[in-house]
Amino acid sequence: MNAPASIPTTAAAKLPAIREQFPTLAQTVHGKPLVYLDNAATTQKPWCVINAIAAYYEHDNSNVHRGVHALSQRATAACEAVRDKVRAFVNAAEPAEILFTSGTTEAINLVASSYGANAVGSGDEIVISTLEHHSNIVPWQLLCERSGAILRVIPISDDGDLDLDAYRGLLNKRTRLVAVGHVCNALGTVNPIHEIIDLAHGNGTPVLVDGAQAIPHMPVDVQALDCDFYAFSGHKVYGPTGIGVLYGKRRLLDAMPPYQGGGDMISSVRFEGTTYNELPYKFEAGTPNIAGAVGLGTAVDFLQTHLPEFIPLEAALMEYAESALAAVDGVTIVGAPQQRVGALSFLIDNVHPHDIGTVVDLQGIAIRAGHHCAQPLMERLGLASTARVSFGIYNTTADIDRLTAAIPEVVRIFG
Amino acid sequence: MLDLAELYQEVILDHNKSPRNFGPMTPPPTHQAEGYNPLCGDRFTVYVRLNDDVIEEIRFEGHGCAISKASASMMTEALQGMGREQAEAMFAEIHDMLTGKRKLDALDTDKLDKLVVLSGVCEFPVRVKCATLAWHAVHSAINTQGPVTTE
Ligand SMILES: Cc1ncc(COP(=O)(O)O)c(C=O)c1O
Numbered sequence: 123m124n125a126p127a128s129i130p131t132t133a134a135a136k137l138p139a140i141r142e143q144f145p146t147l148a149q150t151v152h153g154k155p156l157v158y159l160d161n162a163a164t165t166q167k168p169w170c171v172i173n174a175i176a177a178y179y180e181h182d183n184s185n186v187h188r189g190v191h192a193l194s195q196r197a198t199a200a201c202e203a204v205r206d207k208v209r210a211f212v213n214a215a216e217p218a219e220i221l222f223t224s225g226t227t228e229a230i231n232l233v234a235s236s237y238g239a240n241a242v243g244s245g246d247e248i249v250i251s252t253l254e255h256h257s258n259i260v261p262w263q264l265l266c267e268r269s270g271a272i273l274r275v276i277p278i279s280d281d282g283d284l285d286l287d288a289y290r291g292l293l294n295k296r297t298r299l300v301a302v303g304h305v306c307n308a309l310g311t312v313n314p315i316h317e318i319i320d321l322a323h324g325n326g327t328p329v330l331v332d333g334a335q336a337i338p339h340m341p342v343d344v345q346a347l348d349c350d351f352y353a354f355s356g357h358k359v360y361g362p363t364g365i366g367v368l369y370g371k372r373r374l375l376d377a378m379p380p381y382q383g384g385g386d387m388i389s390s391v392r393f394e395g396t397t398y399n400e401l402p403y404k405f406e407a408g409t410p411n412i413a414g415a416v417g418l419g420t421a422v423d424f425l426q427t428h429l430p431e432f433i434p435l436e437a438a439l440m441e442y443a444e445s446a447l448a449a450v451d452g453v454t455i456v457g458a459p460q461q462r463v464g465a466l467s468f469l470i471d472n473v474h475p476h477d478i479g480t481v482v483d484l485q486g487i488a489i490r491a492g493h494h495c496a497q498p499l500m501e502r503l504g505l506a507s508t509a510r511v512s513f514g515i516y517n518t519t520a521d522i523d524r525l526t527a528a529i530p531e532v533v534r535i536f537g
Numbered sequence: 538m539l540d541l542a543e544l545y546q547e548v549i550l551d552h553n554k555s556p557r558n559f560g561p562m563t564p565p566p567t568h569q570a571e572g573y574n575p576l577c578g579d580r581f582t583v584y585v586r587l588n589d590d591v592i593e594e595i596r597f598e599g600h601g602c603a604i605s606k607a608s609a610s611m612m613t614e615a616l617q618g619m620g621r622e623q624a625e626a627m628f629a630e631i632h633d634m635l636t637g638k639r640k641l642d643a644l645d646t647d648k649l650d651k652l653v654v655l656s657g658v659c660e661f662p663v664r665v666k667c668a669t670l671a672w673h674a675v676h677s678a679i680n681t682q683g684p685v686t687t688e
Contacts, residue, residue: 152539507577
């Protein structure tokens with residue numbers, strides 16, 4: 123293990139001011155100041171996001187695209203402004219390629235359902251990987267059940283990296299879609315996403331990227347990646363729950379049938395037949411999560427402001443956590459991927475992760491214990507579950523110190 | 538205030554470290570069922586050999602947290618030699634204790650005996666399913682043969 127990295131000092135000096143923006147952080151849990159290390163599950167919300175949502179309900183609340191009145195126009199404008207903000211955030215070519223969904227899960231289901239309906243048939247193949255979250259597995263299994271397509275899985279090394287040679291071998295003329303995560307939520311593995319996309323495109327196959335765990339930690343440029351779909355959740359980037367984004371290339375979205383039917387997604391409805399609205403509304407049936415979109419817009423601003431300083435800070439924090447945890451007697455870090463961001467899984471000899479979670483919770487420390495919705499990965503690693511820490515913009519080395527200080531107690535109780 | 542020592546009592550830690558009646562059963566069981574907690578992936582199989590409606594032998598294997606393992610281990614000790622109906626009554630009693638439905642003073646603590654050390658679990662709602670896992674499995678084993686989950 124490397125010696126703990128030096129923490130970038132100017133960025134670190136701003137942490138107290140950043141932490142002050144998150145009201146949930148300023149509390150005690152079981153009598154101890156809260157240490158929140160479960161950001162891969164969801165992040166805390168800054169005042170600016172909370173206030174933006176409250177202000178929307180206080181001043182502008184109404185339905186979108188339906189009213190000629192002032193409030194409806196304001197709400198519509200707010201939603202569309204966020205769409206364009208998100209477009210710029212991921213560098214999509216046009217706002218119509220940004221679809222609002224309820225989250226990553228719905229975004230992936232939308233593609234499985236709509237793209238799958240036309241483009242995937244019996245004997246076709248979908249490629250996913252061993253590192254996937256259940257939400258990037260089950261929609262494809264359902265599609266395979268419906269269509270008779272076959273699911274192919276990219277294997278991983280013991281370190282937790284994708285086996286690219288095996289991936290090359292999986293691509294063939296029946297491969298209709300590659301759906302892979304950008305960053306693994308259980309191990310923090312950063313996948314070589316450029317290479318994965320290039321190889322798929324070399325085979326004429328489009329790629330969906332599950333970006334739920336990448337977006338909070340790195341700039342993403344969908345045009346530079348040339349990915350065909352990119353999905354992420356608002357609540358993992360300091361925004362509210364219930365709002366997420368699917369980016370899709372216009373060419374593909376145009377060719378896809380609607381996902382759900384209802385209001386807003388039509389241009390005219392007659393019993394003899396209905397014509398669908400244009401992008402992006404074709405994929406946004408019903409009243410959208412307007413307040414969620416407003417909150418997401420504020421969260422994107424917040425993230426973009428702080429990301430440049432957060433990236434080096436987080437890299438140092440990860441290195442610090444890796445060496446600090448590895449130095450504790452009885453602790454093993456799970457996997458050793460070539461590049462890791464955001465999340466770190468660990469085990470303690472003879473102690474079940476659930477018990478670790480409960481003991482440190484009573485010290486006010488929130489970590490995740492379980493299979494992280496990645497049961498096939500756990501099975502591949504020969505584990506039932508792990509303990510996981512995952513970082514947000516407000517975490518400090520002191521948070522890690524609190525965790526490592528709590529572990530000897532865990533070992534003492536169960537060892 | 539929640540107290541770790543209430544949850545992880547010495548007896549529980551001891552059963553976690555050295556589970557009793559752990560491992561496969563020979564001769565083979567007449568009844569068995571799996572208990573699975575999809576939330577955390579904990580999984581136990583409980584084996585029972587019923588003879589004339591009496592639990593002649595009971596064992597378990599699998600993996601889980603300290604609470605689920607200790608609860609399973611203590612369960613095998615408690616149910617050994619019991620009639621099916623007695624075992625079912627015990628299951629009901631334990632279930633009420635673990636879920637906090639009945640406080641200790643409303644329970645037959647003589648009958649529960651050592652199992653009362655598990656009563657602290659009801660203060661930790663997310664851990665209740667751990668403690669009931671093996672009990673659901675045994676309940677299922679002696680009634681049906683299918684797998685059970687605590688979900
Ligand atoms: C890699 C990954 N994909 C998808 C999801 C699902 O996100 P959501 O529950 O917000 O739809 C998660 C969330 O845990 C995740 O980590």
